[in-house]
Amino acid sequence: SQELEQSPQSLIVQEGKNLTINCTSSKTLYGLYWYKQKYGEGLIFLMMLQKGGEEKSHEKITAKLDEKKQQSSLHITASQPSHAGIYLCGAVDYTGANSKLTFGKGITLSVRP
Amino acid sequence: GAGVSQSPSNKVTEKGKDVELRCDPISGHTALYWYRQSLGQGLEFLIYFQGNSAPDKSGLPSDRFSAERTGGSVSTLTIQRTQQEDSAVYLCASSTFPRGGYTGELFFGEGSRLTVL
DSSP states (O other): OOOEEEESSEEEEETTOOEEEEEEESSOOSOEEEEEEOTTSOEEEEEEEOSTTOEEEETTEEEEEOTTSSEEEEEESSOOGGGOEEEEEEEEEOOSSSOEEEEOOOEEEEEEO | OOSOEEEOSEEEEOTTOOEEEEEEOOTTOOEEEEEEEOTTOOOEEEEEEETTSOOBOTTOOSTTEEEEEGGGSOEEEEEOSOOGGGOEEEEEEEEOOOTTSOOOOOEEOOOEEEEEO
């Protein structure tokens, strides 16, 4: 089955700083999803990447899928307290009869005002 | 409603009791997932329903866990003889199933928080 490793496990940054978090897969990624979760709340879809080299942006958040399609990075520019939360990457796992979406353990981001 | 609805939002039960958690997906979504999230952990895949295909049950942790999806819509996750380690937030998600076989964007419910005493 596909394993997703996210790094770092947690991150604390000062408001206004830039940051990058990563998601590395044990297999080629055919669809990579980034979600954000506020404590005690549901998950919010950020973006999905499919093609190697693809890059997408949503407000101050940019995600990229590398050419070899086994890693994705998510970059936040000028972080704000509203960016705090858990960032989860999910990937389509084709192991088994049906494709399904599996997730990494998440990265906890704290932004200090 | 427009989103994925889960009930109950909170459930406290005694060890050994059975519990049922309900998920009402977005109308028209053919794919439905159940995940489990323990404190500080990521999402653990449990089960996946896609249309009329046999469900992918590969993530169910034991035979005490089962799930049904009636009429391709509402799903119920049942945990029998609950144990303390079953305490977690159980999240349901639904999506369309675009051509090409990849999963469309998953829309998540708010989750059902289960506490087993």
